[in-house]
Structures are given as C-alpha cells and as structure tokens.
Amino acid sequence: MIRPFRHRAIIAVAIAGLINPVLFAAAESSRLGSRDEAEIRTVLSAQVTAWNRGDIDGFMKGYARSAATEFVAGDQLTRGWQTVRDRYRKKYDSREKKGTLTFSELKITGLGNDAAMVSGRWGLVRQKDKPHGRFTLLFRRTSEGWRIVHDHTS
Numbered sequence: 001m002i003r004p005f006r007h008r009a010i011i012a013v014a015i016a017g018l019i020n021p022v023l024f025a026a027a028e029s030s031r032l033g034s035r036d037e038a039e040i041r042t043v044l045s046a047q048v049t050a051w052n053r054g055d056i057d058g059f060m061k062g063y064a065r066s067a068a069t070e071f072v073a074g075d076q077l078t079r080g081w082q083t084v085r086d087r088y089r090k091k092y093d094s095r096e097k098k099g100t101l102t103f104s105e106l107k108i109t110g111l112g113n114d115a116a117m118v119s120g121r122w123g124l125v126r127q128k129d130k131p132h133g134r135f136t137l138l139f140r141r142t143s144e145g146w147r148i149v150h151d152h153t154s
Contacts, residue, residue, distance in 0.1 A: 031110045032108065032109075032110035032116055036110070036116070036141075036146070037108050037116075039145060039146050040108055040116055040118060040139055040146045041106070041108070043062045043139075043145070043146055043147070043148075044062065044103055044106065044118070046058070046061065046062065047059050047061075047062040047101075047103075048101050048102065048103055051098060051101040052098075052100055052101055054095050054098055056085065056088050056089050056092065057085070059088070060081070060084070060085045060088070062147065062148055063081055063084060063147060063148045063149075063151070064081065064140060064142055064144075064147035064148065064149045065081045065144075065147075066080075066081055066149070067079070067080045067081070068080075068149065069081045069084060069148070069149055069150070070084075070149070070150045070151065071084045071087065071150075071151045071153070072150075072151065072152040072153070073152075073153050073154065074154070084151075096126060096127060097126070098124075098126075099124040099125050099126035099127075100124065100125045100126075101122065101123070101124055102122070102123045102124075102125075103120050103121070103122055104120060104121045104123070105119075105120050105121045106118060106119075106120040107119045107120065111138075113141070114140060114141040115138065115139065115140050115141070116138075116139045116146070117136065117137070117138055117139075118135075118136070118137040118139060119134070119135065119136045119137075120134070120135055121133070121134055121135075122134070122135055122153065133153060133154045134153075134154055135151065135152065135153040135154070136151075136152045137150065137151050137152075138150035138151075
C-alpha cells in the first residue's frame with residue numbers, strides 16, 4: 001500500500017514531468033532565428049545612421065507606419081506614426097539638438113514568430129551635453145519587415 005505522502009510525491013513528480021517539456025517547448029518557440037535578429041539589428045543601425053545624418057524621416061522608417069504606433073517618454077504618450085514623427089521634428093529641429101546618436105547594450109528577445117522586444121541604452125553627444133537613457137522597443141513583423149510598434153524611452 002502506498003502511503004498518502006508518497007502518493008502525493010509520485011503525482012507531483014509525474015505532473016512536473018508532463019509540464020516541464022511543455023514549458024520548454026513554449027520557451028523554444030519564442031526564440032528568434034538569427035535572420036530575424038539580424039533584420040532587427042539592421043533596422044536599429046539604419047535608424048542611427050539616418051539620425052546622425054540629420055534625417056528624421058529616414059529614422060522614422062524604423063517605425064510601423066500606423067495610427068497605433070506608440071512612443072512613451074516620461075509621462076507623455078504619443079500615438080500614431082505621423083504624430084511621433086512630428087514630435088521628433090519639433091523636439092530635434094536643428095543639427096545641434098540632434099547631436100550624434102548611439103545605441104548600446106542591445107538585448108533582443110523573441111515574443112513569438114512575429115514579435116520581439118528590444119531593450120538597450122541610447123546616448124546623444126551634443127556640443128553642450130550628453131543626454132542618455134534606456135529604451136524598450138516592441139517590434140512586429142510587418143509587410144515592410146520588422147518595425148517598431150511601441151517605443152518606451154527614458
């Protein structure tokens with residue numbers, strides 16, 4: 001006869017044995033392929049290049065051209081590709097304000113086959129200051145390729 005404690009232990013081990021492969025499979029499915037990760041890195045690199053030439057429109061090509069695209073900074077939420085573009089153009093209306101942009105410490109995490117989260121650091125080098133901070137971006141695979149649909153920058 002199996003004692004109640006042993007019976008519960010056997011059931012717990014059996015359940016863990018069934019659940020563990022399911023969780024492992026779910027984690028595996030959220031990993032991005034190296035090609036997807038490279039495409040996302042290319043988008044970010046193109047943004048830096050465009051910014052550093054003073055090209056806000058080129059920088060904005062990294063964002064999904066959608067009314068649902070969001071940008072969050074501090075307590076401000078900007079929604080819509082055009083509104084995000086207008087915000088950048090107003091805030092960085094001169095070469096001096098744009099400075100030189102860098103991204104670093106990039107970490108890309110798959111969130112399924114068509115979504116990814118990117119976290120990292122941003123920095124600007126300008127004549128008078130060197131603002132910097134962190135960002136979290138949500139990317140979606142679109143018909144144009146990987147694009148930012150949500151940007152939270154601090």
